[in-house]
Amino acid sequence: MTIDPQNLLERLIVCPSVTPEAAGALDLLGKELEAIGFAVTHLRFDGDGSYPVDNLFATRGTGGRKLLFAGHTDVVPPGDRAQWTSDPFVPRVEGGKLFGRGAADMKSGVAAFVAACAATPSEAGTIQLAITNDEEADAINGTEKLVRWMADNGHSFDFALVGEPSSAEALGDSIKIGRRGSFSGAVTVKGVQGHVAYPHKANNPLPVLAAILTALSTTKLDDGTEHFPPSNLEVTTVDVGNPTSNVIPGAGTLKFNIRYNDAWTPDSLADWVRERIASVEAKGTEVRFELAGVPSRSFLSPLSDDIDTLSDAIEDVTGRRPEYSTGGGTSDARFIAQYGPVVECGLVGPSMHKADEHIAITDLVGLTAIYESFMARFFASEAE
Numbered sequence: 001m002t003i004d005p006q007n008l009l010e011r012l013i014v015c016p017s018v019t020p021e022a023a024g025a026l027d028l029l030g031k032e033l034e035a036i037g038f039a040v041t042h043l044r045f046d047g048d049g050s051y052p053v054d055n056l057f058a059t060r061g062t063g064g065r066k067l068l069f070a071g072h073t074d075v076v077p078p079g080d081r082a083q084w085t086s087d088p089f090v091p092r093v094e095g096g097k098l099f100g101r102g103a104a105d106m107k108s109g110v111a112a113f114v115a116a117c118a119a120t121p122s123e124a125g126t127i128q129l130a131i132t133n134d135e136e137a138d139a140i141n142g143t144e145k146l147v148r149w150m151a152d153n154g155h156s157f158d159f160a161l162v163g164e165p166s167s168a169e170a171l172g173d174s175i176k177i178g179r180r181g182s183f184s185g186a187v188t189v190k191g192v193q194g195h196v197a198y199p200h201k202a203n204n205p206l207p208v209l210a211a212i213l214t215a216l217s218t219t220k221l222d223d224g225t226e227h228f229p230p231s232n233l234e235v236t237t238v239d240v241g242n243p244t245s246n247v248i249p250g251a252g253t254l255k256f257n258i259r260y261n262d263a264w265t266p267d268s269l270a271d272w273v274r275e276r277i278a279s280v281e282a283k284g285t286e287v288r289f290e291l292a293g294v295p296s297r298s299f300l301s302p303l304s305d306d307i308d309t310l311s312d313a314i315e316d317v318t319g320r321r322p323e324y325s326t327g328g329g330t331s332d333a334r335f336i337a338q339y340g341p342v343v344e345c346g347l348v349g350p351s352m353h354k355a356d357e358h359i360a361i362t363d364l365v366g367l368t369a370i371y372e373s374f375m376a377r378f379f380a381s382e383a384e
Contacts, residue, residue: 009103
């Protein structure tokens with residue numbers, strides 16, 4: 001049985017699977033996968049202060065090397081539909097491009113690896129798929145719990161591919177072998193509110209807050225590492241909540257985010273932030289530092305024969321070898337990296353999350369061919 005990736009992508013776009021509502025997307029995939037010999041398990045995770053999420057795990061084969069494909073079916077909301085040329089959940093083909101919400105991020109990746117699996121002999125080796133509907137938002141009851149469930153139930157893998165958009169300008173020009181981590185925090189300084197004409201009866205927290213902002217934002221974290229650019233801290237907001245000019249405010253808060261490389265851990269970053277805060281004289285104010293959310297860890301997959309094999313497959317299809325990148329934001333690959341080597345390999349993604357999101361149909365066909373070529377080489381390496 002063969003699967004047309006464009007047809008499958010179009011049917012997935014029709015499912016309005018805005019996080020966390022799967023809207024039939026996982027049911028559709030489950031039926032397609034069962035038809036090509038996969039055993040499919042639907043998993044629903046709940047709790048930890050977040051909404052319940054549907055996930056899918058599928059496996060085919062029992063021997064040989066074990067390959068994991070991972071991705072997500074959830075999409076961001078379409079936003080103002082007036083900005084779209086047509087309905088975001090009705091696929092539209094025009095000028096060799098396929099339009100629709102999720103076309104780039106990342107129902108195309110899912111469609112490509114499912115189609116590639118259909119074209120790969122079932123006896124080649126063990127193929128596993130881990131697909132969540134919670135990547136674009138909280139990511140609490142999605143891939144993290146899905147791969148933990150896999151490990152608890154004896155489903156290991158030798159190598160993993162995430163179908164997120166990874167190409168920069170052209171299909172296959174870049175793959176992501178790692179990602180920087182994300183660390184967010186807030187610093188609140190409390191003083192004493194008062195009248196600006198009587199500053200001796202108040203304690204203005206803002207000079208201390210400004211000094212902390214300077215200490216955080218002007219101190220270099222590092223110079224980068226072998227595969228990562230320098231870590232950077234960006235102050236994202238300063239909030240005082242004071243609408244008048246004759247009142248000394250009682251408190252102020254700044255929030256920041258650090259995108260960090262493999263020289264750091266969340267614990268070492270927290271220590272660094274506390275050291276910067278402690279370098280500022282508090283002047284009788286109360287200073288409080290808090291984490292905002294759960295930090296995302298950085299990861300780096302070691303360069304290996306499997307990454308070389310993937311590069312060979314990309315060169316076979318596109319005529320160029322990919323660059324190895326660790327740029328961009330975070331992805332669910334950070335959860336998978338805790339259990340084995342993982343690389344992101346997908347389409348060009350400039351239109352993702354935008355109105356009129358789209359992909360080039362030739363790129364979808366090419367990505368499917370890359371996955372097919374990689375699997376043929378990956379599983380053949382067991383016999384060599």
